[in-house]
Each structure stands twice: as structure tokens, then as C-alpha cells.
Amino acid sequence: MAKLVIVESPAKARTIGGYLGSDYVVESSIGHIRDLPNNAADTPAKIKDKPWGRLAVDVDNGFEPYYVVPRDKKSHIAKLKKLVKDADALYLATDEDREGEAIAWHLLDELKPPKGLPVHRMVFHEITKPAILAAVENPREINDDLVEAQEARRILDRLYGYEVSPVLWKKVMSGLSAGRVQSVATRLVVDRERERMKFRVASYWDLDATFDAGTGHDPRMFPAKLYSIDDVRVARGADFDNTGELVSTGSTGAKRRVHLSRADAEALASGLGDTTYDVRSVESKPYRRSPYAPFRTTTLQQEASRKLGMSASVTMSVAQRLYENGFITYMRTDSTTLSDAAVGAARDQVRELYGAEYLPDSPRTYASKVKNAQEAHEAIRPAGDTFRTPAQTGLSGEQFRLYELIWMRTVASQMKDAVGNSVTIRIGGAAADGRDVVFSASGRTITFHGFLKAYVEDIDDASKRRDDAETRLPNLTQGAAVSAATLSPEGHETKPPSRYTEATLIKELEDREIGRPSTYASIIGTILNRGYVYKKGTALVPAWLAFSVVRLLEEHFPRQVSYEFTASMEDVLDEIAGGRKDRATELGEFYYGSGDVVGLKTLVTDLGEIDAKEMATFPIGDGIDLRVGRYGPYVEGPGPDGGDASPVRANVPDDLPPDELTVAKAKELLANPAGEEQVVGNHPDTGLQIVAKNGRFGPYVTEVLPDDAPKSAKPRTGSLFKSMTLDTVTLEQAVKLLDLPRIVGTDEDGTEITAQNGRYGPYLKKGTDSRSLTSEDQIFDITLDQAKAIYAQPKQRGRGAATPPLKELGNDPVSGQPVIVKAGRFGEYVTDGEYNATLRKDDTVESITLERAAELLAERRERGPAKKAAKKGAKKAPAKKAAAKKTAAKKAPAKKTAKKA
DNA sequence: CAGTGAGCGAGCTTCCGCTTGACTT
Numbered sequence: 001m002a003k004l005v006i007v008e009s010p011a012k013a014r015t016i017g018g019y020l021g022s023d024y025v026v027e028s029s030i031g032h033i034r035d036l037p038n039n040a041a042d043t044p045a046k047i048k049d050k051p052w053g054r055l056a057v058d059v060d061n062g063f064e065p066y067y068v069v070p071r072d073k074k075s076h077i078a079k080l081k082k083l084v085k086d087a088d089a090l091y092l093a094t095d096e097d098r099e100g101e102a103i104a105w106h107l108l109d110e111l112k113p114p115k116g117l118p119v120h121r122m123v124f125h126e127i128t129k130p131a132i133l134a135a136v137e138n139p140r141e142i143n144d145d146l147v148e149a150q151e152a153r154r155i156l157d158r159l160y161g162y163e164v165s166p167v168l169w170k171k172v173m174s175g176l177s178a179g180r181v182q183s184v185a186t187r188l189v190v191d192r193e194r195e196r197m198k199f200r201v202a203s204y205w206d207l208d209a210t211f212d213a214g215t216g217h218d219p220r221m222f223p224a225k226l227y228s229i230d231d232v233r234v235a236r237g238a239d240f241d242n243t244g245e246l247v248s249t250g251s252t253g254a255k256r257r258v259h260l261s262r263a264d265a266e267a268l269a270s271g272l273g274d275t276t277y278d279v280r281s282v283e284s285k286p287y288r289r290s291p292y293a294p295f296r297t298t299t300l301q302q303e304a305s306r307k308l309g310m311s312a313s314v315t316m317s318v319a320q321r322l323y324e325n326g327f328i329t330y331m332r333t334d335s336t337t338l339s340d341a342a343v344g345a346a347r348d349q350v351r352e353l354y355g356a357e358y359l360p361d362s363p364r365t366y367a368s369k370v371k372n373a374q375e376a377h378e379a380i381r382p383a384g385d386t387f388r389t390p391a392q393t394g395l396s397g398e399q400f401r402l403y404e405l406i407w408m409r410t411v412a413s414q415m416k417d418a419v420g421n422s423v424t425i426r427i428g429g430a431a432a433d434g435r436d437v438v439f440s441a442s443g444r445t446i447t448f449h450g451f452l453k454a455y456v457e458d459i460d461d462a463s464k465r466r467d468d469a470e471t472r473l474p475n476l477t478q479g480a481a482v483s484a485a486t487l488s489p490e491g492h493e494t495k496p497p498s499r500y501t502e503a504t505l506i507k508e509l510e511d512r513e514i515g516r517p518s519t520y521a522s523i524i525g526t527i528l529n530r531g532y533v534y535k536k537g538t539a540l541v542p543a544w545l546a547f548s549v550v551r552l553l554e555e556h557f558p559r560q561v562s563y564e565f566t567a568s569m570e571d572v573l574d575e576i577a578g579g580r581k582d583r584a585t586e587l588g589e590f591y592y593g594s595g596d597v598v599g600l601k602t603l604v605t606d607l608g609e610i611d612a613k614e615m616a617t618f619p620i621g622d623g624i625d626l627r628v629g630r631y632g633p634y635v636e637g638p639g640p641d642g643g644d645a646s647p648v649r650a651n652v653p654d655d656l657p658p659d660e661l662t663v664a665k666a667k668e669l670l671a672n673p674a675g676e677e678q679v680v681g682n683h684p685d686t687g688l689q690i691v692a693k694n695g696r697f698g699p700y701v702t703e704v705l706p707d708d709a710p711k712s713a714k715p716r717t718g719s720l721f722k723s724m725t726l727d728t729v730t731l732e733q734a735v736k737l738l739d740l741p742r743i744v745g746t747d748e749d750g751t752e753i754t755a756q757n758g759r760y761g762p763y764l765k766k767g768t769d770s771r772s773l774t775s776e777d778q779i780f781d782i783t784l785d786q787a788k789a790i791y792a793q794p795k796q797r798g799r800g801a802a803t804p805p806l807k808e809l810g811n812d813p814v815s816g817q818p819v820i821v822k823a824g825r826f827g828e829y830v831t832d833g834e835y836n837a838t839l840r841k842d843d844t845v846e847s848i849t850l851e852r853a854a855e856l857l858a859e860r861r862e863r864g865p866a867k868k869a870a871k872k873g874a875k876k877a878p879a880k881k882a883a884a885k886k887t888a889a890k891k892a893p894a895k896k897t898a899k900k901a
Numbered sequence: 902c903a904g905t906g907a908g909c910g911a912g913c914t915t916c917c918g919c920t921t922g923a924c925t926t
Binding site: 008009010011028029030031032033035036038039040041054072094095098099100102103150153154156157158159160161162163164165166168169174175176177178179180181182320324332515516517518519522523526629631634636649650651693700702714715717718719741756757758759763765768769770771772822829830831835836837838840860 | 902903904905906907910911912913914915916917918919920921922923
């Protein structure tokens with residue numbers, strides 16, 4: 001018998017197992033072990049038909065969640081259950097944060113330890129032997145309120161995601177998604193692009209000078225910039241706003257600026273030819289910089305991006321390998337705290353590598369800057385009580401470089417401040433026209449590098465200087481004479497705000513308390529996968545689709561998509577965790593509303609208010625709109641002759657960033673609306689050019705009518721066969737396609753039979769009687785005799801009837817009818833003649849058994865007969881959601897039992 | 902965004918946060 005300890009991570013289990021010895025068995029949960037069902041396939045049949053089944057949250061009954069053990073966790077749970085049976089005590093040692101507390105409760109509820117088995121909650125914040133031993137000695141109970149807070153978080157995210165996403169499916173495009181985190185992330189990227197689109201460049205000029213403070217033999221040159229004219233500051237980039245205007249053009253006061261044009265700057269330069277200069281002021285300030293805090297997830301992702309060019313996801317997977325192999329501590333953390341052992345190890349290395357003069361008298365500590373930090377772990381640092389230098393690890397490649405980064409940052413965090421001086425010198429003189437002109441030079445010298453010797457953070461913004469950048473200025477005193485060696489007018493332009501990169505977006509999200517260390521990298525993945533955002537180099541560019549989605553959310557779900565939403569949710573969760581607020585009440589307010597707050601349910605029910613077309617239309621200017629269509633973005637504007645001619649449309653290339661779609665660019669696109677058409681050749685008979693292009697119904701060929709063709713003339717068109725592509729279609733094929741329908745021949749009674757392609761594929765037509773063909777090639781090949789043979793058969797109703805079964809499985813145990821597998825319009829399905837059930841994701845024709853088929857049919861049967869009656873004109877007769885048959889509200893799944901004690 | 906005639910099995914997409922392998926080539 002041993003004591004069973006369950007932590008979250010297998011690597012952690014190994015380490016802790018070593019500390020605890022043979023009286024303990026240490027296992028891991030491998031993250032969450034239960035969750036709301038992910039999709040329909042994982043939703044148990046007994047809740048599927050409930051009105052709230054899709055959510056798996058009983059919104060009518062205290063928002064009770066319905067949890068399942070995901071398929072891939074089942075065997076692991078079985079293993080843990082077995083271990084519990086053999087244990088004489090159970091320690092739930094999951095992380096000490098909201099999610100960890102919930103995992104502990106789920107474990108307890110799912111493993112169902114036998115009565116009498118001592119169960120403890122054990123917590124620690126660092127994986128060091130003393131910390132673990134202390135944790136075992138000081139267990140506590142599960143904090144029910146904290147679990148409630150986690151469930152509130154989980155349920156809110158489910159309601160948000162699974163209620164708002166379907167709105168997007170209906171109004172924008174199928175398969176899209178919305179969520180508390182991803183929608184705000186997308187909005188940030190869109191908002192930044194909007195700023196760039198509004199941005200108007202300002203140009204301004206100044207003078208660059210090189211002064212000499214020395215003599216002819218001993219020049220001491222230094223650079224300076226024009227600062228003021230007659231005591232009025234010269235405008236710089238920061239003095240302009242995004243519209244290109246000076247922020248303040250007041251005639252007096254500190255904000256007054258003079259905006260120099262090129263002519264102004266050149267005139268000024270030529271008026272300074274004979275000027276003598278003297279030093280007006282010298283201002284020296286001490287420079288002091290403290291080391292950066294040790295890495296947490298976001299800062300590691302940022303620096304790995306800047307210094308090593310790694311994406312967030314690459315950084316995390318490299319770090320994961322370092323962690324699993326015992327090189328670093330846990331990499332998903334929001335804490336910058338180092339254990340005492342780590343501080344000691346870092347200080348030892350400082351002394352060894354840099355000497356005692358770089359070591360502060362007492363250890364440095366770093367308070368968390370992250371507001372909602374849960375601090376379940378240490379900072380990311382080299383593992384162990386003594387640090388291995390990168391060379392000692394034997395690592396190579398990305399792992400080596402990332403380890404080195406983490407190691408340097410950790411060591412540097414225990415070093416002394418860098419100190420030095422920053423100096424500003426003002427130099428003045430009189431121009432020929434009598435104006436008083438002042439230049440400014442700034443310098444920085446570092447007298448003691450301290451931590452900068454080990455580690456300097458890189459910068460994103462090119463206009464900023466690295467912390468170790470130095471500019472030396474000569475030692476000057478007020479009144480000293482200097483001469484101008486060079487003087488040149490320089491033009492500058494203001495720059496639009498830069499786009500987010502992965503790293504800067506993650507930083508922004510963290511600053512706004514949105515997302516968690518374990519999700520930052522995947523948030524980026526989500527908005528990329530949905531097509532909301534794409535990468536151009538390292539920049540994240542929003543697609544027009546994102547503009548459409550974000551606008552819909554802003555106008556119809558303003559509260560949910562506000563930047564403050566998560567922060568206020570966190571406040572509420574804190575109240576729930578403190579036992580001061582109630583989960584169901586808060587969720588009720590979110591879902592059903594209260595007072596001034598309109599609930600989510602109301603918002604998603606009143607869909608009529610949402611004008612999908614309006615949401616997808618963005619005016620560009622000059623009467624041109626950008627529209628987000630099902631096939632991508634396109635521009636729509638008045639035709640070349642303007643007026644009331646029908647509008648012209650043109651596709652917008654997928655990789656054209658929204659801020660580059662100017663009116664001029666839109667007009668350019670509209671001038672050539674053909675888009676990506678391919679010239680196939682000229683028709684041998686008509687001489688007209690034939691082009692192939694993509695249309696609403698897929699690729700097709702069409703002929704180009706001459707400009708003088710009458711307005712009523714319509715070009716012939718023809719869809720490409722599935723076997724053809726735009727790039728490879730030949731002239732011969734194109735001609736045949738344009739000549740369709742092909743006349744196959746004439747029936748006995750004199751009716752013409754034609755062959756052509758249609759909405760449902762290839763078919764024959766004789767008067768009003770049509771018959772489907774099995775392949776497109778038959779349109780060209782079929783003979784009159786074959787066609788007659790088809791018409792000799794009775795008309796087949798539906799395709800299914802025409803296709804032979806793919807497999808016969810035997811008789812259904814319920815209906816006794818033979819069960820066969822067929823291929824249908826919606827994919828493969830099984831049928832017993834009366835009921836049809838589509839195969840699920842995991843089923844294949846090869847693998848399906850009679851048992852599985854019977855299961856699917858039984859499920860199908862439960863939902864009642866297909867709406868057979870519906871015939872013509874009954875296109876929409878949605879069987880009224882059998883609302884009457886509400887089985888007496890079943891009590892929510894057994895839960896929380898474990899928590900009462 | 903080209904305009905082309907039927908009739909007929911729906912079912913699924915999606916959230917955020919915790920964690921690793923198991924898959925394929």
C-alpha cells in the first residue's frame with residue numbers, strides 16, 4: 001500500500017516522485033480529465049434532445065453543466081481508478097489555481113475513492129524538495145468556492161462561444177467562431193488596421209548637424225538636431241496625430257510648435273552659413289536601469305520572437321521539450337517569482353561568471369505585474385538547485401538557444417543595476433536673418449554595465465533605443481564655443497501605427513487580462529485558422545472577413561466584445577471564489593440579462609435585427625463598396641460609364657492588406673473586373689476570344705464579345721467539368737463546352753434529345769423530361785441509342801435509388817429489415833428501408849458493423865419519423881421542436897456530492 | 902460574380918483552459 005499523489009503533468013510527477021520516495025506513488029492527471037462535451041458525437045444521447053443539449057449546460061436549471069470524460073482520457077482514468085483502489089491515501093496535488101482546484105474536484109468526483117480513504121488537497125508553488133515535503137505535511141481541503149468560480153468561467157465561455165458562433169454561421173459564413181478571447185483578439189487586430197486606414201501621413205523637416213567641440217588637429221565631432229527657432233520648438237513626429245495634423249498649433253504655451261517645410265529647412269540652412277555657436281546648456285542626469293524580471297510565458301514568447309525569430313507555438317513546443325527533459329521549470333506560468341534555491345543558484349553563477357562586484361548585497365525579488373496572475377508556478381528558469389551553463393547541457397539547435405536565453409535572463413535578474421549618465425546639450429546661434437536657432441544633442445554613457453553585461457532585451461519599436469545603447473558626447477560646459485562641421489536639411493514622414501505581431505498581440509492580451517499562459521499561442525492559431533487574420537512576414541493582417549465579423553459583434557454584442565469584458569468577468573469570478581457571489585445568479589445575469597443588461601440569450605434570439613448585407617459592406621469612397629462575399633472579398637462600384645449602368649464587381653486579392661485598398665486601388669481592380677481570368681484562345685468559327693474564369697458556380701469558360709456588340713447580346717458560357725481546371729483547359733474543350741447543350745439526336749416522335757451540364761450535374765433533356773447522367777464525359781460521348789435506352793427506363797426518383805448499396809450488413813435487430821450502407825448526397829449512410837442514419841465522423845464503410853449500424857438507426861428512430869408529409873411548397877415546415885413532450889426535468893447529473901462534507 | 906431540371910436520408914460547424922502523446926509521411 002502506498003499513498004497516491006496526483007499532479008497535472010507527467011514530468012512533474014517524475015520529479016516529485018523522486019523527492020517523496022517509495023511510500024508514495026506519484027501520477028498525473030495530464031491536465032483536465034473531464035469537460036463539457038466537445039461536439040455532438042461526444043454528447044450523450046440522454047441530453048442530446050434537451051433544448052440545452054447542444055450547450056451541455058442546463059440553462060433552465062441553475063446552469064448545471066454536464067461533464068463527460070473525453071474519449072482519449074478514458075483509459076487513463078481507468079488506470080487512476082485502479083491506483084486509487086490500491087492506495088491508502090489520496091493526495092490531490094494539482095496546481096494551486098482556479099483550474100487546478102477544479103481538476104482536483106473532478107478527480108475526486110470521477111475516481112470516487114472508497115469511503116474511509118483519506119483524501120487531501122496538497123499544494124505547492126515550486127518543485128523543490130523542501131517545498132514538496134512541506135506540502136505533504138500541510139494538506140488542506142478542496143476549496144469549493146474556487147471550483148465554483150472555475151465552473152462559472154467554463155460555462156460562461158461555453159455559452160458565449162456556442163451561442164454567438166451560430167449567429168456568425170447564419171449571418172456571415174458557416175464554420176466561423178466567436179469567443180470571449182478570440183473575438184477580442186481579432187478586434188484588436190482589426191482596430192489597429194482601422195487606425196492605419198485612417199492614418200494620414202505628415203511630412204516635416206529639420207536640420208541634422210555635426211558639431212565640432214575640438215580644434216583643427218583634434219576634432220571632437222558629435223551629432224545634433226535642430227531643436228527650436230526663436231524659442232519655439234520644431235515639430236517632430238510625436239507632435240503630429242494620425243490625421244497628419246499638428247497635435248497643438250496654439251500660438252502660445254509649451255505646446256507651440258513650428259512646422260518646417262522643405263523650403264523652410266533649406267532657407268534656414270543657408271542662413272546658418274556664417275553662424276557661430278556656443279553651448280547654451282548642459283544637463284546631466286544619472287542613468288540607472290534595473291534588470292528585467294525572470295521570464296514568464298508571455299515575456300519568453302516575446303523575446304524568443306525578437307531574438308530567435310520563433311513563433312509563439314514553436315517557442316512553447318521547444319520549451320516543452322526542455323521541461324520534459326529536466327532543463328527548465330514549467331513553461332506555462334504567469335509568475336516571475338524564483339524559489340530560494342533558484343535565487344541562490346543564480347547568485348552563485350553571477351559570482352562565478354561576472355565576479356562579486358556584479359552581485360547585489362541582497363537577492364532581488366520581482367512582484368507580479370500581471371493583474372490576474374494566479375501564480376501556481378515559479379518563473380521560467382533553469383531547473384535544479386544549481387544551474388547548468390548552456391555549454392554544460394549538451395543541448396543543440398533551438399533547444400540550446402532557448403535554454404541559453406532563459407539561463408541568461410535568470411542570471412541577469414540577480415545582478416546589479418546598470419548605471420551611467422545621460423546628457424543633453426543645447427547649442428545656439430543666430431541665423432543671418434536674426435532668428436535664434438538652437439540645436440540639441442543627447443548622449444548616454446554607461447559607467448557600470450551590471451546586468452546589461454549578461455542580458456539586454458530587444459526592442460520592437462525601431463524608434464526606441466536598446467538599454468545598452470551608448471552615445472558619447474564631448475565634455476562641454478555652458479558658454480563653450482563650438483563650430484558646425486556639417487548642416488543638412490532632413491525630411492521625415494510620420495508612420496502609421498505598426499501592425500501587431502504574434503508577440504505584441506500576446507503582450508496586449510496579457511495587459512488586458514485576456515487569455516492564460518496555456519492558451520496564448522493557440523489563440524494566435526485560432527484566429528489564423530478561422531481566416532480572420534493572416535501573416536505577412538511577422539505582421540498579423542486582418543482579412544476583410546474579420547472586419548465583417550468584428551463589426552457584427554461590435555454592433556450587436558457590444559458588451560461581450562468590449563475590451564473590458566474579461567476584466568470584469570475576472571472580478572465577478574473573484575467574488576464567487578470568495579463566496580460573496582453566487583455562480584448561478586451571475587450566469588443568469590449574463591445569459592438572461594437583468595436591469596439594463598441585455599442577456600446573451602435575447603441578443604442571439606433577435607437575429608432579425610442583424611442585416612447581414614450591411615455588416616459585410618464597407619464604403620471605400622467614390623461610390624465604391626467593399627463587400628465580403630461567400631467567395632471572398634470583392635469591390636463593387638458604378639460601371640465605367642457611371643450613372644445607372646449595372647454595377648461592376650472585381651475580386652480583391654486575398655493578400656491585399658485592407659489599408660492598401662485605397663480608392664485608386666479599388667478603381668484599378670474595377671477597371672479589370674475579369675480578375676484572374678485565363679485566355680484560352682480564339683474560337684475557330686467565331687474568332688471570339690475565349691477566357692476561363694471563376695464564377696459563382698465554379699470555374700467556367702466564356703467568350704469575350706467585341707465592344708461594338710449590341711447590348712442585348714449575351715456571351716455563351718459553360719462550366720468546366722470536374723476533371724478540368726482553369727489553368728489546363730484546352731481550346732478544344734472550351735469550344736465543346738460553349739457549344740452545349742449538345743444535340744444527341746431525335747427520338748422516334750421527333751423530339752430532340754440534348755445533353756448538358758446543370759445544377760445537379762450532367763443530364764439529358766427531352767422536352768420537359770430530364771434524366772441524370774452518371775458522368776460529365778457522357779455529355780460529349782453518349783450516343784442516341786444509349787440515350788434512348790435511358791429514356792426507356794422509368795424515371796428514377798432521386799440519386800439514391802440509382803446507386804447500388806455499398807455494403808450489406810444483415811438484418812436490423814429492431815425492424816428485422818436488411819440494413820445496407822449507401823452513398824448519398826450528404827455522405828454515406830445506413831438504412832433499414834424506413835430510417836436513414838448518416839455515418840458519423842469515426843465510422844467508415846469498411847469498418848462499420850451491424851451493431852454500430854443498429855446503434856445509429858436506433859438513435860435516428862428515437863428522433864421520430866422523417867417529415868415525410870412535406871412535399872411541394874413545404875420547403876420550410878420545421879417540425880415544431882416537440883416542445884410538449886418535456887420529460888419531468890431530470891435532476892442534473894450527480895455532482896458536488898463530493899464537495900459536501 | 903455565369904443562369905441550368907429533379908427530388909430527396911441530414912448533421913455538423915463552435916468556446917476556453919489544463920495537459921501529452923498517438924497518429925501519419
